[in-house]
Structure formats: C-alpha cells, structure tokens
Amino acid sequence: MIGYEKRSVVNHHVLTATPNITVFEALSLMSYNHSDYLFIVNQNQASNASARKLIGIFTERDLVQLAANQTDLNSITIDSVMNQKIVNITEIESQDIFIALTKFRNHKIHHLPVVDNENNLIGVITPQTIREIIQPLDLLRQKRVSEVMTPNVVSLTANASILELTQTMAQQQVCCVVIVEDTVAKIPLGIITEHDIVEFCNQKLDLTTKVSTLINKPLLQIKAFDSMWNANQIMQTRQVQHLVVTDDKNYLVGLITQTQILEAINYVELLQTVETLQDIVEEQTSELNKLNKQLQREVKHRKLYEAKLRSSEEQMRALFEAMSDIILIVNIDGAKVGAVQILPTYYGYEEEFKINLAAEMVECFHKQQTAPLWLEKVSEALRKKQIINLDYSLECDNSERWFSANISPIAENKVLWVARDISRHKYLEVALQISETQERQKAQQLEVALTELKRAEVKLILDEKMASLGRMVGGIAHEINNPNNFIYANIQPANEYAQELLNLVKSYQLHYPQPVPEISQQQAAIDLEYISQDFPKLLGSIQEGAERISKIVKLLQAFSSTDNPKYKKINIHESLDTVVQLLQHRLKSQSHRSSIQIIKEYNLKTSVECYPGQITQVFISIIANAIDAIEEKIKKSTNIELQSIHPFIRIITQLTNQHAVIRISNNGAIIKSEIISKIFDPFFTTKAPGQGTGLGLSICYKIISDAHHGQISCHSAEGQDTEFVISLPTQQRL
Numbered sequence: 011m012i013g014y015e016k017r018s019v020v021n022h023h024v025l026t027a028t029p030n031i032t033v034f035e036a037l038s039l040m041s042y043n044h045s046d047y048l049f050i051v052n053q054n055q056a057s058n059a060s061a062r063k064l065i066g067i068f069t070e071r072d073l074v075q076l077a078a079n080q081t082d083l084n085s086i087t088i089d090s091v092m093n094q095k096i097v098n099i100t101e102i103e104s105q106d107i108f109i110a111l112t113k114f115r116n117h118k119i120h121h122l123p124v125v126d127n128e129n130n131l132i133g134v135i136t137p138q139t140i141r142e143i144i145q146p147l148d149l150l151r152q153k154r155v156s157e158v159m160t161p162n163v164v165s166l167t168a169n170a171s172i173l174e175l176t177q178t179m180a181q182q183q184v185c186c187v188v189i190v191e192d193t194v195a196k197i198p199l200g201i202i203t204e205h206d207i208v209e210f211c212n213q214k215l216d217l218t219t220k221v222s223t224l225i226n227k228p229l230l231q232i233k234a235f236d237s238m239w240n241a242n243q244i245m246q247t248r249q250v251q252h253l254v255v256t257d258d259k260n261y262l263v264g265l266i267t268q269t270q271i272l273e274a275i276n277y278v279e280l281l282q283t284v285e286t287l288q289d290i291v292e293e294q295t296s297e298l299n300k301l302n303k304q305l306q307r308e309v310k311h312r313k314l315y316e317a318k319l320r321s322s323e324e325q326m327r328a329l330f331e332a333m334s335d336i337i338l339i340v341n342i343d344g345a346k347v348g349a350v351q352i353l354p355t356y357y358g359y360e361e362e363f364k365i366n367l368a369a370e371m372v373e374c375f376h377k378q379q380t381a382p383l384w385l386e387k388v389s390e391a392l393r394k395k396q397i398i399n400l401d402y403s404l405e406c407d408n409s410e411r412w413f414s415a416n417i418s419p420i421a422e423n424k425v426l427w428v429a430r431d432i433s434r435h436k437y438l439e440v441a442l443q444i445s446e447t448q449e450r451q452k453a454q455q456l457e458v459a460l461t462e463l464k465r466a467e468v469k470l471i472l473d474e475k476m477a478s479l480g481r482m483v484g485g486i487a488h489e490i491n492n493p494n495n496f497i498y499a500n501i502q503p504a505n506e507y508a509q510e511l512l513n514l515v516k517s518y519q520l521h522y523p524q525p526v527p528e529i530s531q532q533q534a535a536i537d538l539e540y541i542s543q544d545f546p547k548l549l550g551s552i553q554e555g556a557e558r559i560s561k562i563v564k565l566l567q568a569f570s571s572t573d574n575p576k577y578k579k580i581n582i583h584e585s586l587d588t589v590v591q592l593l594q595h596r597l598k599s600q601s602h603r604s605s606i607q608i609i610k611e612y613n614l615k616t617s618v619e620c621y622p623g624q625i626t627q628v629f630i631s632i633i634a635n636a637i638d639a640i641e642e643k644i645k646k647s648t649n650i651e652l653q654s655i656h657p658f659i660r661i662i663t664q665l666t667n668q669h670a671v672i673r674i675s676n677n678g679a680i681i682k683s684e685i686i687s688k689i690f691d692p693f694f695t696t697k698a699p700g701q702g703t704g705l706g707l708s709i710c711y712k713i714i715s716d717a718h719h720g721q722i723s724c725h726s727a728e729g730q731d732t733e734f735v736i737s738l739p740t741q742q743r744l
Contacts, residue, residue: 040070049123070185070207070208075180077207080217099135104133111140158266179204238271242271245271338352340424340427371404384400412436414432490562603652618740
C-alpha cells in the first residue's frame with residue numbers, strides 16, 4: 011500500500027543570499043534557519059521574490075571541504091566557493107514526482123531547485139519533502155535495512171580532532187562520520203554530520219578540539235534485520251537523516267540515509283502498486299454504489315427528517331461560516347479547564363490561519379501566563395450567570411492580534427467563548443494616540459517657537475529703543491556739556507577778577523576814607539560790604555553746579571555708550587554707583603514720603619567680565635522697580651502706617667564660587683507667590699495700563715542668562731523684603 015497526500019512536493023520557502031556575502035555570513039544564515047543549503051541569486055534581485063535568477067548553490071558539504079582546508083571563512087565571499095553546476099527542475103516537471111526521483115538518483119544530489127521559464131527560483135524539492143508526501147508502506151515493510159544500508163562506513167575514534175574529521179569527510183566525500191570506541195571492535199558512540207560541522211564553524215570552535223567533547227546527543231541505532239518502515243518512522247519522528255546500523259552485539263555494520271530510503275523504492279513496483287490500487291478502488295467503488303442504493307431504499311422513510319435536519323445544519327453552518335469571530339465551547343472540570351471545542355467559522359480569514367488562531371486560543375487555557383486569568387473569567391461568568399468581557403492579544407505567524415471575547419454561560423459547567431478580532435481597532439487607537447502625541451509635541455514646539463519669536467521681537471524693539479535713547483541721551487549730554495564747559499572754564503578767571511576788584515575797592519577805602527557824597531550814597535545803595543562778602547560765595551555755588559552738571563553728563567555719556575562686542579572687565583560697584591546717581595532725583599524726599607535710603611554692603615573684591623552697558627541697564631531696571639514698589643506700598647498705607655515706614659534699598663555684593671552675586675532688596679510692596687514665576691515672561695506686568703510694558707525684567711533675564719551665562723531670581727514673601735539675586739561668572743567662557 012502507498013499512503014499519498016495530494017499536496018505539492020515543492021517547498022516554496024527557500025533560503026537565498028546574494029553572492030557578495032562572506033562564507034561565515036552564509037554559515038550563520040544556514041545555522042539560524044536550520045538549513046543544509048543556501049541558494050545564491052543575483053545581487054540586484056535578491057530583494058525581489060518574484061525575480062530571483064539562480065546562479066549557484068552552497069551546501070554543508072562545501073563547508074566541510076573549506077573547514078578541512080582550514081580556510082578563513084571571513085576572508086572569502088560565497089561566489090568564490092559556490093557550486094555553479096546546478097541541476098534544476100521546471101515548475102511543470104515538478105508536478106510529476108517520478109521525474110524528481112529520477113533526477114535525485116541519476117545526479118546523486120540532495121537539493122533540486124524549481125525554476126520557472128525565465129530561470130527564476132520559485133522553490134526546492136528535497137528527499138524530505140518527497141518522503142512527507144509519499145509513504146510506500148508495503149514496499150518499505152517488505153525490505154530490510156540490510157538490503158539498502160551502506161556497509162562501508164567511514165569512522166573515527168573519539169580522540170580525533172574536528173580538523174581530522176572534516177578532512178576525512180572531504181577526502182571520502184561522505185556526509186557523516188561515525189565515532190567508535192576503537193577501530194577494531196567499532197562500537198558506535200555517536201555520529202557527526204555535515205550539519206554538525208556547520209554548527210561547529212558557526213560557534214567558531216577550535217578545530218583542534220577532540221570529537222569526544224562534542225558528542226552529547228543519544229545515538230539513534232537500528233538493527234540490520236529491521237524493516238525499512240521502522241527506519242523511515244524513526245527518521246520522521248526524530249527528524250534525522252542518518253541512522254547507524256548495528257548487529258546483535260551492537261557492532262557497527264552499516265549506515266542508512268534518507269536518500270537511500272528513496273532509492274530503495276523501485277519505480278516499476280511503485281507504478282504497478284498504483285495501478286493495482288486504482289483497480290481495487292474501482293471495484294470497491296462499484297460495490298459501494300450497490301450498497302449505497304440498498305441503503306437509500308432502507309432509509310427512504312427518514313429523508314424528510316434528514317432534509318429538515320440538513321436545512322437546519324446548512325443554516326447554522328452558513329451562519330457560522332459568515333461569522334468572522336472565533337467560537338469555542340469551554341468545559342470546566344472542577345477547578346480547572348476541561349475540554350475545549352472549536353466551532354468552525356472562517357469568514358474573513360484563510361482557513362489555515364483561522365485554525366492556527368483558534369488553536370493558539372485553546373493553548374492559552376493551559377499556559378501558565380494566561381490560564382489563571384482566563385479560568386477566573388470563565389468561573390466569573392458561570393458564577394454570575396451573565397456575559398463577561400475580556401480583551402487580550404495573541405502572537406500568531408509573527409504578528410500580534412487583539413481580540414475581545416464575550417464569555418456566555420450555556421450550561422452549569424460550560425461557556426460559549428466568542429472572540430472577535432479587534433486588531434484594526436487597536437491599531438487605529440494606537441495610531442490615533444501616536445498622532446495626538448505628535449500633534450501635541452508640534453503644538454508645544456510651536457508654542458516654544460512663538461515664545462522665542464516674541465522674545466526676539468521684544469529684544470529687537472528694546473535694542474532699537476535703547477539705541478535711539480542712547481543716541482538721544484548722548485546728544486543731549488553733548489549739548490549740555492558744551493555750554494557747561496564755557497561756564498566751568500570762566501569761573502576761575504571771574505573769581506580772580508572779582509577778588510582783584512574787591513582788593514582795589516578796599517585800597518580806595520583805605521587811602522580815601524572820606525569819599526565824595528555821591529560815592530557814599532552809591533556805597534549805601536548797593537551795600538558794598540554785603541557784596542564783597544557774598545560775591546565769592548556766589549561764584550563758588552556756580553562752580554559747584556557746573557561740577558554737578560559735568561558729573562551728570564559723564565553718567566549720561568556712560569549710559570548712552572554702545573557696548574563693544576567683546577566682554578570688558580569692570581568694577582561692578584562703579585556701575586551700581588552710576589545707576590544710583592542717575593536715579594538720584596527719584597530717591598530724594600517727596601511731599602508724600604521721606605527720601606529712600608541706599609544701603610551699600612560692598613564685599614566684592616574682584617572685577618567682573620561683562621557687557622557694561624547691558625549690566626547697567628539691568629541695574630537700572632531692578633532699582634527703578636524697587637522704587638516703584640516702595641511708592642506703591644506708601645500709596646496704599648494709612649497716615650499711621652506711614653510714620654513707621656522708612657524706605658530703603660539694600661545692595662549687597664559678594665563672591666561665591668567664582669561668581670559675583672549682587673543682591674538688591676527693598677521694603678516696598680511684595681510680589682504675590684502666584685505671579686512671581688511669571689515676572690520674567692515677556693509683556694507680563696502688574697502695573698496699570700500705560701505705566702509699564704512688561705519688557706524690563708524679561709530683557710534683564712535675557713541679558714543675564716543668555717548674554718552673560720548667569721542667573722537671576724526673585725524672592726518675595728509676606729513680612730520679608732523683596733529681593734532680586736543676580737549671579738554672574740567673574741570670567742566669561744569663550
């Protein structure tokens with residue numbers, strides 16, 4: 011008898027590579043895919059599964075030859091060692107299994123590539139694929155192993171090295187070597203095949219390693235008097251291609267391979283058996299037809315019930331086949347899952363894929379990771395006698411599938427498990443989340459960009475305003491300075507001239523004590539004595555005013571000067587004093603308050619590298635804000651509270667960790683905690699409309715943090731002074 015499954019002998023999942031890879035890369039590819047061959051295709055077509063021109067083949071035997079020659083597998087490419095003399099079979103020819111068997115036998119090969127009319131590789135036929143299709147039961151049972159085995163077996167002792175073993179395999183042109191205790195008794199200990207050599211080379215084992223250290227698998231043996239059927243079953247069950255043949259005393263007598271099993275099948279016998287079977291089938295069909303007619307007569311009265319039952323079954327089958335859900339009937343046996351039945355529904359899936367999914371679900375009832383939760387849900391449905399929902403995912407064919415199961419109790423210990431594929435919904439949900447995240451990130455980036463744009467715009471506006479103000483202030487200072495220089499330059503000569511005139515008047519009074527009446531009257535009218543005493547004082551006041559004007563002009567010129575693009579070392583105290591002098595008119599006592607005291611605690615002994623004009627601008631902004639805070643507090647205070655308010659601004663400088671720290675505090679109105687984090691934001695202000703732009707502190711922050719790599723912060727709380735802390739590195743990094 012011949013068992014035959016109506017399936018193709020062609021395996022369309024072939025292992026391919028391009029000719030430019032190294033032999034070691036090819037070896038790793040074969041080892042990873044558990045393959046004993048590698049087809050080489052054109053490099054520019056390797057990624058196109060529909061157009062792969064076959065140009066060569068590389069097998070385990072080729073690798074054994076390279077290992078025997080101790081070739082460096084990383085130094086050569088596969089195109090230099092592949093076999094270009096390829097025996098192939100066309101797609102049409104592959105439909106006739108006898109043509110494939112003939113080519114295997116005539117050419118002594120183990121791999122038969124299948125190509126189309128344009129020599130594109132589409133599959134491969136191997137003895138294994140043929141053996142899986144044809145099971146010649148009677149022919150194999152009638153033959154003994156001794157009739158087919160190879161008696162001349164190549165063997166080595168366990169003390170041999172891997173190098174010796176590969177050299178022996180290459181010289182003898184064999185696919186395996188049997189390891190024996192000694193060369194006389196030849197009791198087999200193990201077997202080393204070409205596939206084992208592939209694994210050794212892939213693991214980069216030292217070829218001088220003894221073979222004895224590598225034998226760890228139990229040796230599969232068969233007796234010479236056993237049938238070929240037994241040999242075929244052992245090979246299929248253990249997934250091996252070689253069996254060691256021993257006698258009653260376990261001595262090595264031969265070797266049988268998968269190829270020899272195929273060669274043992276006689277074509278003529280096979281064809282005759284097929285023809286005989288066809289005759290038997292025809293006879294049995296004829297008898298079956300007779301029995302069928304008789305059976306139809308006997309059950310004619312049941313046709314009505316069968317028709318109704320068939321109609322019902324067809325409706326149910328159509329219903330199930332139209333469903334895309336996977337339906338299971340789950341039985342509970344005590345505290346564990348019993349039998350699980352799969353109901354056939356295939357709509358929307360390929361049959362094999364749907365069966366794999368259903369089988370995977372059944373396995374989940376017994377897997378350690380999923381069984382407890384699934385059993386709990388089934389038990390809950392039985393206990394509550396209501397539908398319970400469970401969402402879960404499965405790995406099938408290297409892809410993740412999401413399902414939503416409705417678990418419905420249908421008996422005391424049985425539930426109906428209806429699982430609907432919600433993968434598309436899940437993927438869309440994930441895609442939506444990713445899209446929302448990306449859009450949120452884009453919005454944040456736009457918000458940051460907008461903030462930076464506003465800051466840049468503010469800085470541009472302020473720079474232009476400061477440049478214009480600087481030019482205006484510089485012009486005003488120049489215009490004031492010119493006439494003031496005339497005044498200041500003429501004070502000393504005027505003082506000298508006045509002193510000489512007074513001395514002359516005194517000489518006249520000394521020598522002419524009795525002047526004429528007109529002169530006496532004129533002296534009394536002008537009060538000459540008072541003029542002689544007050545005129546020098548008047549000139550002194552003019553000189554003091556001119557000096558003050560000169561100082562103010564110098565301060566204005568320093569403020570209006572454009573900073574050099576390079577940093578400059580300055581005395582920070584001079585900059586602070588300059589700002590205090592510029593704001594002196596606001597510090598003086600007013601009608602509603604006393605003068606604002608400036609308390610200086612200068613402890614900084616070193617110069618600071620900075621842009622002087624920008625730092626002066628920061629100090630002006632902070633001290634001016636301090637004056638505004640004091641004014642605001644006084645404005646909101648009662649007359650009684652005003653008596654206890656002594657306004658002051660304290661300026662403290664010190665050196666901390668190579669940073670100049672300037673603390674400017676005041677006892678004016680506090681800044682509320684909810685807005686203190688916003689005071690450095692552009693356009694944020696607490697002042698009334700028209701009294702503030704919200705740009706001052708924002709620019710201060712940019713100047714300190716960006717231009718000077720420093721820090722600025724503000725601290726304010728009820729019952730405490732409001733303090734701004736500026737930290738500047740004493741030396742800027744380039």
